[in-house]
Amino acid sequence: MVEDEPISALIAAKALSDNFITHHVSSGQEALDFCDQKLPDIILMDINMPVMDGLTACRKLKDNDNTQEIPIIFVSSHNSPEAEDECWEAGCTDFITKPFSVTTLRHRVNSHLAAKLMSDKLKRLATVDGLTDVQNRHYFDGFLADQMKLCTRLKHHIGLILIDIDNFKLYNDTYGHIKGDECLRQVASTLRTVLKRPTDCLARYGGEEFAVVLPHTDARGVEHIANSMLSAIRALNLPHKLSSLSRVTISAGGICVSPQNLSQIALIQKADQNLYSAKDAGRDQFVVA
Structure with a gap:
């Protein structure tokens, strides 16, 4: 979770804590630094943050071969069509408006992770030898x-x-x-x-x-x-x-x-x-x- 508002981060963490290990950083730059050390399965990203905003961080993550496949869901109070368009253009996977429904957040995260796991499995099948389990x-x-x-x-x-x-x-x-x-x-x-x-x-x-x-x-x-x-x-x-x-x-x-x-x-x-x-x-x- 990339969120500079502690309360919002806490609500999202509590909503997902039953099924996921969550990590919280407060800016786009901290998100990039975190991903350099450990790749998350999914990222929930705010737009307006200090140091580096979410749109810039999203673009940088999508330009990086190591992180471009990570689903990024923007969670923001901006609900105008222009704001959503900017998020899609930056490369996001989905967009949720604050205040959000906890149930909606859980279902969106589960849905995108299921899709990513299937995509990862298909990519593995395409690049790994089925008999020996080394690259093909x-x-x-x-x-x-x-x-x-x-x-x-x-x-x-x-x-x-x-x-x-x-x-x-x-x-x-x-x-x-x-x-x-x-x-x-x-x-x-x-x-x-x-x-x-x-x-x-x-x-x-x-x-x-x-x-x-x-x-x-x-x-x-x-x-x-x-x-x-x-x-x-x-x-x-x-x-x-x-x-x-x-x-x-x-x-x-x-x-x-x-x-x-x-x-x-x-x-x-x-x-x-x-x-x-x-x-x-x-x-x-x-x-x-």
Whole structure:
């Protein structure tokens, strides 16, 4: 709740306290600062406030990739058509006039949160691989493109690792597809534990292949991640009796570059070439260039 009148904030908090944890700030700037630290599920915003008014705060929140999907309901004593138009133009989700009905407030909040939860679920289904619960190929393609642009602008390096489960067709033929699916899930879960930074991305690239995007990472960092992933899969010690090592292993090909004047396709091709070099050299190893 973004409200400079304590009584109004108290009434709204009491109305919602049965179902929600509420937080209260007194200005638009405080709302921006709060969202930098913790993203709320919904925002109730007054219009007239000190330091920064609600309309300005709403525009800034809608211009920020991290906060633009948060529903914002203006709760204001302004009830003219012009005031409502300004709120819609700023990007609000709804508008409630003071003094408000507690029942109306509850229903409006519940309705908009239900819509947001459904939207979040659909977005997750569109970007997450259903079997392994890591990002899917569609998400990977967009994420890599965005990070290449960002690293180009900042003149930073970017790392890419392509990973293949060794002899996975033989694993499926030996243990069956149900066991094969479980192997994919275990490998994906284990690879994900190696990544510690929120900016790193693990995706299922296709079949038994995975891809790791490492923004702002030098060659030593890429080698460290690749080596850690190979060690983590070895430690799983999943039996694979037709493998020369008698257990499930992976091969990895990595690349670390400054992406200026390099296409996304070219970056992937270079990592793929290194992956094939690792497999040709005997598997259960990585090649990073």
